[in-house]
Amino acid sequence: QDSKLNAMLPDDVRKAGVLTIATDAHYPPCESFADDNKTMIGYEPDMWNAIGAKLGVKIHAVSTDFDGLIPGVQSGRYPMAMECISDSAEREKQVTFIDNSYGTSAIYALASNTTISDDTATLCGLKTAAQAGTDFNDVLTAITTRCKKSGKPGLTIYNYPSADAVLLALYSGRVDFVMSDAAAAADIQKHAPKPIKIYTNDLIPKLYTGMVVRPDQKQLAEATLAGLKAIQADGTYDKIMEKWDLKLLELPNPMINQATVQPLPTPVP
Amino acid sequence: MSNPLVEARQVIKRYGNVEVLRGVDFTVQQGEVACLIGPSGSGKSTFLRCINHLEKIDGGTLTVGGDFIGYRQQGNKLHELRENEIAAKREKIGMVFQRFNLFAHKTALENVIEAPIVVKGEKRQEAMEHARSLLARVGLSHRVDAYPAELSGGQQQRVAIARALAMRPELMLFDEPTSALDPELVGEVLDVMRDLARDGMTMIVVTHEMGFAREVGKTIAFMDEGVVVEHGTPERLFTAPRHPRTRAFLSKVLKA
C-alpha cells in the first residue's frame, strides 16, 4: 500500500475501501471462474488485485453478462469494468480507457485441415466465424478485401454471440477456421475435443486493451493508471504476464485513452 | 291497499335507438303477488331487470318501498348513484332467473350462504343454519352438498329460490322460473312459490304458467310492445280480456 496512491482515489472509493469491478468471467485467460465457480482466475484478476493492493482498496469483482456491463458503468452501479476490452476511438466517446496491455488475435483451425497456412491466400473462399461485435471481424473483412484484390473469392463470415459458440461451429465442421483471442490459445488447445492448430496472419493488428470507467471519473482513471505504473515499476506486472504466458502482450508505457493519444498502425490489406 | 311496494310510472327504457319499454305503469302492493304475461320480446324481462336496476331506466320513475333504487333523492333532484351504492340497495330485492344462474363452482349450500356472508357480513355459522332451513323449506335437505351440474333443473331452480330468500328480501322477482324445466319438474317449483305467496311475500312473477297465474296471482298485467296493455284480476283477464291483443295472446297460449 502506498499512501500517496491511496490519496489519489476519489473520496467515496477511498472511504469505502472497496472498488467494485464488473466483468464477464467467461473469457479465459482474461478471466473465468475457477473450479469452485466463485473465485475468478486469469491475468486480469491478478492485475486488478495487484493494483488494488497498491491503491489500498479491496477489489470486489462482479461477473455479469456483457449486455449489462456498459449500462452498469454508465449508471455508476459499477465504477469500473475490466474484460479484455479493446480500446477504440469510437468506444472512447462512451467510456474512458486505462490501457494496460496489448491484445491480438489468432486463426484457429482443425489440425485435420492441412490446406490452411499463415498465408492469406490459403484462406480465400473459406467459411469462417468470429464473435459478434469484436475487432476480429475487422481482420476477416481485411482478409476478404485482399482475396478479392487478387481475384480470389472472399470469406463467408458467421457471427456468434460467444467465444464458445464460435468454437462449437469449428468443431462441428460448420466453418473452416475461426478468429479468436490469441491469449486464449493455451486454454482452447487444452480443452478442444479435436486437435487444433493455430496460425498468425500479417493482417492481424495489435490493439490496446484496458479497463473502462465513466468519462467523468477522471480521478479514478488517474489513480488506476498510477497503480498500474506502480506494479510495472516493482515487477509484479511482469510476473503476472509471464505466469499467463503473455509476455508478448506487455504494454511498456500505459496511458489513458491510448488508442487516440498514440494510435497503432492498421495493417493494409 | 294504500301501501305500494313497487311503483312504476311511465318507465322508458332504450337500447340504442330501440325503445324497449315505452311508458310502463305498474304498481304492486305490499304482500301482493302480481303476474306479468305477454309475448316474447314484449319487454317483461327488461322491466323486471329495471326494478332492481340491473338496467338503468331512461325515463319515468320507479320506486321500491318509496325509494329510488338507482338515485338518491334531494328535494326534486335525483342524484344518480354509483354501481356500488346501488348494489347495497339490491339486497332487499330477490331475483330468480329463467336459467337459474347458480354459481357453478359452488355446492347448493355454498350458493345459498355466499351472499349473506360476503354482502351482509353474516357469520358463517348463522348463514349455514339459515341456509339449511331454507333448503329444507324448498325440499332439498338431502342435496345440500351437490354441485348445480349434479342437480335436475327443478332442483336447481329451487336452490336459486333459496339463494334469493337467504338475503331476507322484501320483494321477490321471478323471470319465467319454470320455462326451462321439464313439465314433471314444474310442479315442484310452483309449489315452493305458492308457499311463499301464502306466507305473504310480495312477488312479481313473469310466467307462462296460466294455471299458476290464475290461482296465485292477485293481479295479472298483460304486456305487449313495451307497455302494459291491460291489467286486472285473473278472473277478469282470463275470462273477459278487453284488448284484442290480450285476447289473441291468450287464445294461443291456452291452446298449447
Added chain:
Amino acid sequence: MSNPLVEARQVIKRYGNVEVLRGVDFTVQQGEVACLIGPSGSGKSTFLRCINHLEKIDGGTLTVGGDFIGYRQQGNKLHELRENEIAAKREKIGMVFQRFNLFAHKTALENVIEAPIVVKGEKRQEAMEHARSLLARVGLSHRVDAYPAELSGGQQQRVAIARALAMRPELMLFDEPTSALDPELVGEVLDVMRDLARDGMTMIVVTHEMGFAREVGKTIAFMDEGVVVEHGTPERLFTAPRHPRTRAFLSKVLKA
C-alpha cells in the same frame, strides 16, 4: 307392417357400474311415428343415442333398416366398426336435440348446407338450393342469414330440423325437441313435425307434449328405469294405462 326400420332387442347400456338401459325392446315400422315418454332419468335419451350409435351398446341387438349401425355382420359374427366407418352409417339417421346444438359460428343456411357438402360431397350450389327449400318448409325463408344467437328458440329448433333433413335421412330422432322452448314457440316446432309425419317420415320422438303424442304418434312407449314398461296406441295408453307406474306418471304430467 312387416318392415321394421328400427328393431331393438334386449338392449343393455352401462355407464361404469350403472345399468342405464336394462333390456329395451322396441320396434318401429317404416313410415311410423313412435313416441317415447317417461320420467326424467329413465333412459329415453340414452336409448335414442344408442340408435345412431352415439353410445355403444353393451348387450342385445339394435338394427336400423336391418343393418347393425356399429358392426359389420359376417355370418353370426359382428365385427365392431371404427368410429369413422360408423360416421358414414349415421347419414341416414337425422337427430334433433333438446338444446338445438346449432353450430354457433355459422348462419342458419350454413348450418344446413354444412353436412351435405362435407359429408356427402354435394355441390355447394345444389346444397344451397336444397337448404333454402328446407328452410322455407320450416317457415324460415326470411332468416337464412341469421346466426343462431340471433334466432328465437323456436326458430333455432326449426333450423335444427332443416339441418337434419338436409341429409335426406330415412329416420328422424327427436329428443324433447320443444322442452327448451317458451310455450308460445312450441306450436311452430310441433307444426313442422306434424308436417313431416304427414309426409311419411319415420320418426322416434321423445316428448313431454302429450297432446302431440296423442295426435301424431302411431304408438307410444312408456319407459321407466331403463326398460319399456308398456306400449300401445295413444288412445289405449292414455285412457287405460295398464301398469301402475304408467298411471302415476301420466297423472302427474297431464295435471301440470
Added chain:
Amino acid sequence: MRPVPAPAPDFVVVPARHPGRWVVIAVIAVIAAVVLRSVIINPNFQWTVVGHYIFADIILMGLLTTLWLTAIAMLLGVVLGVIVAVMRISDNPIISSAAQFFLWFFRGTPVLVQLIFWYNLAALYPNYAIGIPFLAPHLLHGSVNDLITPYTAAILGLGLNEAAYMAEIVRAGIMSVDGGQAEAARALGMKRITAMRRIILPQAMRFIVPPTGNETIGMLKTTSIVSVIALSDLLYSAQTIYSRTFQTIPLLLVACIWYLGVTSLLSTVQSRIEHRFSRGHIRRSR
C-alpha cells in the same frame, strides 16, 4: 294493482359524478409529463444516437429477420400445435402418448439448447444416409451441415418449441367448446377429424386467439436467441452495434421503439381476429 297514478312529478336527474376520476387524470397527467420530460432531457438516453440508428440498414435488416422468423415460427407452431393438440385428445393411446411426449420434450428443454442441438447436429452425426437396406443403401446422403443451414435450424428450433406451447393452448380451447357441438356434428355423420376442423376448431378460436397473441408477441423477442446460430435479429443487431460502440442504452431504445411499434400492430390485428371469431357469439348482457 292500483289504477295508474298521475304522471310522475318532474324530478331532475343529476348524473353520477366521479370526482375521483378527475383527480386521477390530473395525477396521471402530471406524472406522465414529468416522466416524459425527464426521458427527453436525460442525456443518458442519447436521443441523437437513437435518431441516427433508428433507420440504419443493419437495424432494418434485423427487424426484417425478426419479422419473418416470427411469422414462420408461429405458422409452424400453430399448424403443428393444432395437430399435436388433436393428437393429444385422441382416443388412440399411441397417438395420444406420442403427442404427450412431444409436449413434454419440447416444453421441457430450453429453446437455446434445441437451437444449438439442431444447428450442431453435425457435431453428433456428421453425415446422413437414407436408403433401402440391401438394395440401395445410400439413396440420399450428404453432409448434415449442408442440410441444416442456420435458417432451417432456426425454423426447426423455434417452430417445434412453439408448437409445444401452442398445443397446450389449442387443447384448452378445444375443451372449452360446448360438448353438444361435437355431438351434433357426429350425429350428422361427420368424421371426428372433419368435425374438429369444421365445427370445433373454428369455435375454439375464441379461446385460442388471446393466448396466441401473447405467444406471437413473445416470439418477436424470443427470435433474438437465434444469435447463437449466427443469425442476427432486431435486438441482436442492436447488441452487435453497441458491443462495438458501447452505446448500449440508446441502441436498446432503438430496438424497443421498433418492438413497441410491431407489438401495437399485432395487438390491433389480434383484436380484429378476436372480433371476427366472436361471430355468432353475442354475450348476454352483463
Added chain:
Amino acid sequence: MRPVPAPAPDFVVVPARHPGRWVVIAVIAVIAAVVLRSVIINPNFQWTVVGHYIFADIILMGLLTTLWLTAIAMLLGVVLGVIVAVMRISDNPIISSAAQFFLWFFRGTPVLVQLIFWYNLAALYPNYAIGIPFLAPHLLHGSVNDLITPYTAAILGLGLNEAAYMAEIVRAGIMSVDGGQAEAARALGMKRITAMRRIILPQAMRFIVPPTGNETIGMLKTTSIVSVIALSDLLYSAQTIYSRTFQTIPLLLVACIWYLGVTSLLSTVQSRIEHRFSRGHIRRSR
C-alpha cells in the same frame, strides 16, 4: 310398434381391430431404440461429464435460483395480471386505459431491456427522495443503486413483464365465463369487485390454468436472462462452466435434464389444478 320379437340370435361380437396401431408401435419402438442407442454411445454427448456435473454445487445453486425466481416472478405476474385484467375491462375509461398502457408497454419491450432498465435506473435517476412538499421534503431518500439490488431488479423485471402476459390470459378467461353468473351476483347485491373475486375469477380459472402452465414453464427458461444483472440461474451456470471448459454439449444436457425434471413436475401440478377447478363443471358427453 310390433309385439316384442324373440330374443336376438346369439351374435358373436368381434372387437374392432387396429392393425395400424401395432405397426406404428413397432416403428416407434425401433426408432426409439436406434435414437437411444446412438445417444448413449455417441462420444459427443460425453456422458461421464454429464454425470460429473449433474449434482455439482454450482448447478444445484443455479437450479435453486431458477426455481425461486420463477416462483416469485409468476406469483407477482399472476397477482398483478389479475389486477390489470380486471382494470382493463373496467367501465372507468381512465382505469381501463391505464391497464392498456401497462399491457402495451410491458408486452411490447424485451424483458432484457426491462431488466437492464430497472437495474440501471441509477444511470437515469441516481437518487430518490420521497417527501411531503414544504413540510418534510426528504422524508426518505438515498441512492437508487442501493435500493435496487440485483434481486429487486430481477423480480421487478420478470414480474412486471409476466404480469402483462398474464393479464391478457386472465382477460380471456373472464370473458369466457357465462354472463349469467355476473348478473346473478349483482342481483344478490354483490359489488362488482366482490362478484369478480368470489364468482367470476374462480370459474375463469378453468380457462386460465392451461396457458398459465405454459407461462410458468416458459418462465423457468426465461430466468436465464437475469445473467445480465449478475445473477446466475441453471442454464447460465451451465454456460459459465462450459465457457471455461468448452464442454458445451454435455453441460447443456445437464441443464436439459433438470429442466425436463422440473417441467414434468409442473405438468403434474397443472393437471391437478385443472382438475380441481373443473369442479362443478361436468362436461356433457362427447
